[in-house]
Amino acid sequence: MSAGLSPQSAEFLRHASVAEIFQAAGVVVSVGLVVIDDAQTVTLINPQAARLLGVDPARVLGHQIADLPDTERDLFTLMTRLDGEKARGTVTLPASSGGGGQVLEVSIQTQGLGSDAVRVFSLRRFGPADPVEAPSSGWAEAEDRLGMIATGLPGLVFHRVMRSTGQIDYPFFSGGVQDALGYAPADMRVTPDGCLGCLHWADRDDYMDRIRRSAVDLTPYSETVRAVTRDGRVRWLSGTARPERMENGDIRWDCVLIDVSDRMLAEQRLSMIMDHAADGILTFDDLGTIELINAAAARVFDLSPGALQGQSVFSLMPDHQAEEHRQALARHNELGGGWIIGAGPHEMDVCRSDGRLIPVELTVSEVVSDGHRTFIAVVRDITRRRETEARLHASEHRLLSITGNLQGMVFQILSVPEETAACGAVFTYASDGCRDLLGVLPTDLTADPQVFTGLMDLAQCQTLRQALAQSADRMDPLELDLYLRARSGIGHWVRFLGTPRAVEAGRLIWDGVALDVTDRKRVEDELTFLAYYDPLTRLGNRALFLDRFPGTRADADRSRSMVGVLMLGVDRFTMINTTCGHDVGDQVLRQVAGRLQALAGQEMLACRTGGDQFLLLVPGLRDRDALLAVIARISEAFISPVSVGPSEFDLSVSAGVSMYPQDGLDADTLIRHAEAALHRAKGQGPGGVEIYTEALGRRASQMLTMRQKIRRGLDAGQFIAHFQPKVQTATGQIVGLEALARWQTVDRGMVPPSEFIEIAEDYGLIDAICQQVMQDSCRWIRHWQDRGLPTVPVAVNISGRQFQNSRQLMAGIRTALETWRLLPAALELELTETSAMADPAQAISVVTQLKDMGIICAIDDFGTGYSSLSVLRRFPIQHLKIDRSFIHGVSDSGEDAAIVRAVIAMARALGLSVVAEGIETRAQWDFLRGEGCDQGQGYLFSRPVCGDAVASLLGQVLPL
Numbered sequence: 001m002s003a004g005l006s007p008q009s010a011e012f013l014r015h016a017s018v019a020e021i022f023q024a025a026g027v028v029v030s031v032g033l034v035v036i037d038d039a040q041t042v043t044l045i046n047p048q049a050a051r052l053l054g055v056d057p058a059r060v061l062g063h064q065i066a067d068l069p070d071t072e073r074d075l076f077t078l079m080t081r082l083d084g085e086k087a088r089g090t091v092t093l094p095a096s097s098g099g100g101g102q103v104l105e106v107s108i109q110t111q112g113l114g115s116d117a118v119r120v121f122s123l124r125r126f127g128p129a130d131p132v133e134a135p136s137s138g139w140a141e142a143e144d145r146l147g148m149i150a151t152g153l154p155g156l157v158f159h160r161v162m163r164s165t166g167q168i169d170y171p172f173f174s175g176g177v178q179d180a181l182g183y184a185p186a187d188m189r190v191t192p193d194g195c196l197g198c199l200h201w202a203d204r205d206d207y208m209d210r211i212r213r214s215a216v217d218l219t220p221y222s223e224t225v226r227a228v229t230r231d232g233r234v235r236w237l238s239g240t241a242r243p244e245r246m247e248n249g250d251i252r253w254d255c256v257l258i259d260v261s262d263r264m265l266a267e268q269r270l271s272m273i274m275d276h277a278a279d280g281i282l283t284f285d286d287l288g289t290i291e292l293i294n295a296a297a298a299r300v301f302d303l304s305p306g307a308l309q310g311q312s313v314f315s316l317m318p319d320h321q322a323e324e325h326r327q328a329l330a331r332h333n334e335l336g337g338g339w340i341i342g343a344g345p346h347e348m349d350v351c352r353s354d355g356r357l358i359p360v361e362l363t364v365s366e367v368v369s370d371g372h373r374t375f376i377a378v379v380r381d382i383t384r385r386r387e388t389e390a391r392l393h394a395s396e397h398r399l400l401s402i403t404g405n406l407q408g409m410v411f412q413i414l415s416v417p418e419e420t421a422a423c424g425a426v427f428t429y430a431s432d433g434c435r436d437l438l439g440v441l442p443t444d445l446t447a448d449p450q451v452f453t454g455l456m457d458l459a460q461c462q463t464l465r466q467a468l469a470q471s472a473d474r475m476d477p478l479e480l481d482l483y484l485r486a487r488s489g490i491g492h493w494v495r496f497l498g499t500p501r502a503v504e505a506g507r508l509i510w511d512g513v514a515l516d517v518t519d520r521k522r523v524e525d526e527l528t529f530l531a532y533y534d535p536l537t538r539l540g541n542r543a544l545f546l547d548r549f550p551g552t553r554a555d556a557d558r559s560r561s562m563v564g565v566l567m568l569g570v571d572r573f574t575m576i577n578t579t580c581g582h583d584v585g586d587q588v589l590r591q592v593a594g595r596l597q598a599l600a601g602q603e604m605l606a607c608r609t610g611g612d613q614f615l616l617l618v619p620g621l622r623d624r625d626a627l628l629a630v631i632a633r634i635s636e637a638f639i640s641p642v643s644v645g646p647s648e649f650d651l652s653v654s655a656g657v658s659m660y661p662q663d664g665l666d667a668d669t670l671i672r673h674a675e676a677a678l679h680r681a682k683g684q685g686p687g688g689v690e691i692y693t694e695a696l697g698r699r700a701s702q703m704l705t706m707r708q709k710i711r712r713g714l715d716a717g718q719f720i721a722h723f724q725p726k727v728q729t730a731t732g733q734i735v736g737l738e739a740l741a742r743w744q745t746v747d748r749g750m751v752p753p754s755e756f757i758e759i760a761e762d763y764g765l766i767d768a769i770c771q772q773v774m775q776d777s778c779r780w781i782r783h784w785q786d787r788g789l790p791t792v793p794v795a796v797n798i799s800g801r802q803f804q805n806s807r808q809l810m811a812g813i814r815t816a817l818e819t820w821r822l823l824p825a826a827l828e829l830e831l832t833e834t835s836a837m838a839d840p841a842q843a844i845s846v847v848t849q850l851k852d853m854g855i856i857c858a859i860d861d862f863g864t865g866y867s868s869l870s871v872l873r874r875f876p877i878q879h880l881k882i883d884r885s886f887i888h889g890v891s892d893s894g895e896d897a898a899i900v901r902a903v904i905a906m907a908r909a910l911g912l913s914v915v916a917e918g919i920e921t922r923a924q925w926d927f928l929r930g931e932g933c934d935q936g937q938g939y940l941f942s943r944p945v946c947g948d949a950v951a952s953l954l955g956q957v958l959p960l
Contacts, residue, residue, distance in 0.1 A: 032104075032123030036080065040065045043118065052104055052123050079121055082106055109254060110220060110242055155258040156180050156227075156237060158188075162215050164249040168194025180237070180259050182230030200226035200234060215251050218243045224260070236264040280379035286333045288313045288326065291374070300360065300381050302353040313377070316350050318357060333373065341366050341375065347382065359386050408515035409433030413498070415472060415508045421449035423456075424465040428509070437494065437516055439486035455484040464496075471500050472508050481521060492518040536586055537593030540607040542671075545615050548605055549667035552619045553660060563660040564618035564627050565667075567674035568596070568634070571652045571686040573612035580647065587644045592651065595637045604630075613678075615671065621659070631655060631689055652687040654678060663692050679762070706759045709745075714765065718744050719772040721780065722944035723794070725953055726915060726937045729929045734953055736828065738795045738937060739777040740944045741769055766799040771812050773797075778820040778827070780947035785822075789954045793856060795828040800835030806846045813855070824854035830881065832861045844874055851876045858915070862903065873910055880907045884918025884938075891923035904931050 032049030036042055042060045050057045055072050065076045107122040157174035173185035181198055189197030194211070195204045203225045214221050220242035226234050237257035244252050274281055280297025284290045290311050298305045301316055314322040332341060340346045341364045349357040363378040399410075412429035420426065426449045430442040444451050453461055460482050471478040478498040485491040498512025517524075532544035540548075549563075556563050570592055577585040589612065596614055600606040605617040618630050634653060641648040656678025664670040673692040680696060681688035690696070713719060719741055726736035743751040760766040774796045781794055802809040817824060829850060836843040836859060847857045858879035859872075882903050889896035900916070907914045916928050919938030928936055942953065 034121040566616040570612040830860040
């Protein structure tokens, strides 16, 4: 704020017009000031001017010059005539005037443009000594005069001079620069090219161009520039400057720049709003001429804003409407009201540039300022809305047609508290189809909630309430079958299909259809049972398990609990089928299923996956102890025997366990892991339990992979025999060979037995391997005999499974001997002690048959099983083979040496010869020879070699 101005004065100066500013300034300056506007009206005359002119201010102020009394009219006409000649001069007042014929210096400035322009006349008296002498052209007098005027003005008032050399100076700045920009007048900086240093860099070039053009043609110009204040803020300044050429050739501008930042900011905001408004906005005057239009409105009419500005708003309307609206606007201007102004949204058609009519929504409001009317129209293209409405009407028509022909009903139900309706919902709409479907009227159904609940029993009502709650909780579609009994007494199944959506107060509405599905329900139930249940036990099957698992998993995630997957296998069930028949076996399985179902209850899911295997899904496990408790309950369930007719069966169940989420995230993975654990559990004996681990999983995966490879190897005949010689301890001669299984693959070459023998035994493939090795051994025996080599018996290992199927074993041996034309004495069969003692009666029978054929038999790996001496002496065998685990320590372990001595002594007592396996050192060999062992084999003599290499060994005496 300038010094000496009251707050009220400062507020006035910020908002006053140019004329008002000069009016205020004329009261305080010592120079006489007269302001005449564009209509030749005297708008300001200060006391100093009134005294100099000798007039009464009241007689002239506010009057046009032509209306003044004769004396005053002549005086002011004389002044205005000077304005038409030049901007500065002298006037000699008439002698009759109050001035007494004095001479006045008159300076004239024009402020503003157009109808807002005013002329400011500055009056000073010359002394009587030189009444006609022109005033000095010195700048001190001009600065003094400008300083007096600038005292009361806001903004930046300054004096610019362009010297004849082209240099631009600013000899004067008003004190208002301090308030406007924060600079003291003495601190105002000027750039070398004559630009004010406070101006924004982006405006400087245009600013200097205007100054230079004004200096050339001496025409006034208006300017709006940005200036940077001392504290870095940007302010907008606006004003008008008029050049004047001085007598010395310099050009002078008296400049006033008013702070218009608030106005510019408002204009920028208005422009931004207009440019970014989604709706079209245009303004027009009381004749309908478009004054302003934004980009959105231009897009509506497919024209540029420039093409629309200045056009009649009625040119955008169809011809038959344009004249009607033009007359309505005229009536409004004259009488008010009667048109769409202020009446809210109004829909009408308008013309685009291509002549096409489009529907719009138009809202028009009126603004009146200083008697000037401006109309603001908001235009919105509603073409898509009309299209959508048309589609909705078509959809509604189709829906009504479908509803009328639907064999069911369309409904809308609203969720309510249980005290309002027992099922938790009421019908807010029902189509006429409810007459046939439910036997009630639509109005009855929507008026009374008890009408619907009266069609179902309490269980069905509870089912509906739970289904609605679940649908509301998850915002899932409602799909529910209810058994309803119509008023006629006929019961049928009705399927409700609905989609929920939220309405006010947190309530939900379901829109849907209800269909009679009684016949389909019957068929679906039958198909569902076949698809998801085991016909024999009526437990769920694997498909049901897979279907239920995702929901159980979701519940576990919410409660942060675990889910157990138990794969159960009935131990020795194959024996029941074999000995008692499948009918008895099926009855046993039904009783097993009944016990598992009783154990599962409502919390767990029991399923049968095939054969004697069952699955148990156990949710809500918190820790390992809870899992162990379930396993204990399974064991207790089978303590009592299972009775089928007169027979009783003591059953046990082995279990493999996997856990969600530790062991897998999906049902297939968890079942596979539980199956791997069950396989391991069965190896532990009846009633075994194994919990899945990563190591077990890796082993199972490897076993499965190896099993497939073994099957392919068997199909390709890749299993062959390698041979290790048996040496007579007394003579060192080779008296026999043992055929050992080897796997010759294409990709890996020779696979060691340790990698495939155990897997082959677990998966029942060992029989086929033994058969291929027997065939290959017979082939080599035939080959050696054909070459005339010495004949020694070849011992071939047979598995325990082969002993269980004696017919197949005997048939395989006969086929091999016949195929290669060999005598039975060429073969020797070895069975392990464990295999022989698993079913001694069966083993003795098979060995007896082999002996009758002329084939020698031996017990292999003796010492690792649980032989009974009374059983062993009944075996018609010729050899005992001491396991290599005892031979390894005979030279340095007194315990192993004692065992070997005992075995040799026992064999002597039973009349059997003894063969020691795994001899690797001379010390072991010397010990065995000293104890009277009959034969030995091991790496000390030879590693297992192929059939071609055996030819060089036969007939040799090893140098031992």
